[in-house]
Amino acid sequence: MQQGGWMGGTGLGMRREPEVTVEVHVRPGDAQRALRSEVLAGLCGEGGLRELSPKWLYDERGSQLFDEITRLPEYYPTRREREILLAHAGDIARASGADTLIELGSGSSEKTRLLLDALRSTGRLERFVPFDVSEAFLRQAARAVAGEYPGLRVHAVVGDFERHLERLPKGGRRLVAFLGGTIGNLKPAERARFYGQLASGMEPGEGLLLGTDLLKCRKRLFAAYNDSAGVTAAFNRNVLHVLNRELGADFAPEAFEHLAPFDEENGWVEMRLISQRAQTVKLPALERYVNFAEGEVLRTEVSCKFRPEQVEAELAAAGLYLAERWTDAAGDFALSLALKR
Known part of the structure; x- marks a missing residue:
């Protein structure tokens, strides 16, 4: 439901609400069209591996x-990243010098508050820019933050980080947070494109705070993605x-087995659904x-699971230099602060 009048601007429009500004770049039906296109290419194509983007899991x-999953004993990344932020949010705020926090992904989690609190303690925080593809979720999250931080300008952007990074609002000294290890869902060429697009829109001295899961014992990696309770299998x-x-298909989910092995050649955990029998699935x-x-x-x-030097090299290739890196006590996860040259 539209609140207030349409405002001029780029994209599909900006709507001024009592608490926040919401800028929308995703059209109604975009997700459905993208799903159809991807299924045609990834499932219906002849030959090769059948594949879908992880975005459709959510x-x-x-x-x-x-x-x-994030609360399962086997799944460590969420706890480890939180540990780092609890210990180093103040260091991140001081090293970034930011007055604007841009968060790609969820804007409702505790991680957001830890960063906002740390930036506010520096006396510089002026603006928060949550960025997510779900308009309904983003509106709710943005209003919640605006209510908790009186005087903070909240400028929400509804968009897809694979298509709309250039729509991030300019001005101030910005810190872009891309947390949760989500960067690992992008393959090397996709990561290079993401870093390049992000860096091209940054001013010198602006920063990227990047969460990466580090390479570790294969047994622990397997357990994290093949939990004993079967939650990850249900998720997959x-x-x-x-x-x-969405497509009127007749998949029998129980006819597919979940397995997530580690691919040594590519350095990633690969989520698979394995057909347990020969079957034909209709897509009406x-x-x-x-x-x-x-x-x-x-x-x-x-x-993808990373070595620290790999992360640094990929960022450097996009013109971002590593200013600081923090890990949890066990060395499982890393937060890297990279600044634009």
Whole structure:
């Protein structure tokens, strides 16, 4: 529901609400069109690995399941990143010199508050820019932050970080936070493109705070993505429910086994759904069908694990130099502060 009048600006428009400004760059139907296009290319194409983007894992049910995953004893990244922020949010605020925090992804978590509190303690914090693809979620999160931080300008941007990074509002000294290890869902060429696009819109001295999961014992990695309670398996199979709902498909989720092994060659954990029998799946919305052989794999996500020097080199290639790096006590996870040259 629109609140207030339309304002001029780039993209599809800006709407001024009592607490926040919301700038929208995602059209109604964009997600449906993107899903259809990706399924045609990733599932219906001839030959090669069948693959979908991990973004389709995160409908409402998928997001709930992922929240459960973050609390599992085997899944360490969320706890380790929080540990770093609790210990070093003040250091991050001082080293960045930022007066604006831009967060790519969730704007409602405790991590956001830790950074906002630290930046506010410097006396410089003026603006918060949450960026997310879900307009309903973003509006709720932005209003919550505005209510908790009186006087803070909140400028929410509804967009996809793969397409709309150039829409991030300018001005001030900005710190872009990309947390949770989400960068690991991008393959090397995709990461290079992301860093390049982000850096091209940054001014000298502006920063990127990047969360990366570090390479570690393969047994621990396997346990983190193949938990004993089966929550990650339910999360992975949920994408089949999404396809059934959105495309009228007739996937039988129980006919696919979850497995997430570590790929040594590529340095990533690979989320797979493995067909347990030969089967044909109908996709009425696309007027197509897909044949799966027994044992055939549908890849739904990669989660890259990094060496610190690899992260530094990739950032440097985009013109971002590493100013500081912090890890948790166990050395499982890292937060890197990179500044534009």
